[in-house]
Amino acid sequence: MSASDVQHVEDEDGEADGWEAVRDLPPSAKLVAKVLEYNETLTQSQLAEETLLPPRTVRYALNRLEEVGVVDSRFSFADARKRIYTLSIE
DSSP: OOHHHHTTOBOTTSOBOHHHHHHTSOHHHHHHHHHHHHSSEEEHHHHHHHHTOOHHHHHHHHHHHHHTTOEEEEEOSSOTTSEEEEEOOO
16 A cells, blocks of 8 residues: 555545544644543643643644544543543544
8 A cells, every 4th residue: 555545545434534634733743642542531731741742732732633623622520620632533
């Protein structure tokens, strides 16, 4: 399978693969997505700790990932001031 074939990978529903949407994002967004892939749910501060990125960079990465629809967020039940982020692609 060549690189051009990978660009056109689609799932059973005919939608583009979620990782395809991440491909053109900045490296920080790719790193955050990968960390979320290995850890089901994390807060922004946990992501900053895991990735060793500054909180502002993590915030930017999460915004970009939410724009392309590959990250879901919800309020934490433990602390309503925090949001929990989950990767929504497989």
